[in-house]
Amino acid sequence: MKIRLGFLALMILLGAASIGKAIYDTNVFKVNHVNVESSELPEGEELEILQITDLHNKVFGDENEKLVRTAEELNPDLIVITGDLIDHSTEQLQHVFNLAEKLKAIQKDIYYVSGNHEWENDRTEELFQGLRERNITMLDNTNVTFQRENTTINIAGIADSSTDHENMKQAFEGIDNNAYTILLSHSPNVVTKYDGIQADLILSGHTHGGQVRFPFIGAVVAPDQGLFPELTKGVYQVDSGSTLYIDSGLGTSIAPVRFWNQSQMSLLTISDSNEAN
16 A cells, blocks of 8 residues: 555656646746857857747747847847747737847847748738848848858758748859858758758758657657657758758747757857867
8 A cells, every 4th residue: 555655656746747847848948059160260260140940929028028138148140040930820920020129129130031830820921021121131042141250151041841932042042152151941851852952051940859858768759750750959960061950949839838858049159160279
């Protein structure tokens, strides 16, 4: 009898701890710091990029004040948003527009590419127009040159490839192949869909890191990859020579819960690989 009661108490304790962990991971975000080295940057130079992805219209604090305050404290050189700002079922866009305005007030260089949920929502064009009106640079199937002091890089972007809205050729049209190149792609599966992508760094989201993970197992399922996916979150080296980084994102879809997979945005520091030599 005592053994049964002890086992029951242990199960209740584990259940309560799991619920607490899920609530925390879903509603408290962290900043994931990632270092990337490249010989293509000028000696001694570095660039800090804040990546925001897969918000799914979630709000952290009053009008996302927690996100905005963190972005302001990090003070990156630029901000990139890699899709799914909204969910497929989102009806009100004001939270997203307010966030765009507040981020724009602290950083003028903000670049955005669409995700699958933008294309699955009935208010797609209204969202895109609202972002343009707030001077968010949309990089769906196009590219820009970004310059800061002695550092010049290319930033290319594609519309969501998981819904076949991308145009890779158009995205890289006229690009300077001698400069460090970043590709913004909502879905990381672009690296299996296309061979030889001419980008040094690919920034993606989409997977939510699996959203629900377990110790020793990792992600159980991810969009477009099925059970026990290989590309879920973190840094991967691609056969073409590119570095792929998948941010597990801030929001949720299907089920409003994360487990063993805390909400996050990422601060990537790209530095001269020769600096330490």
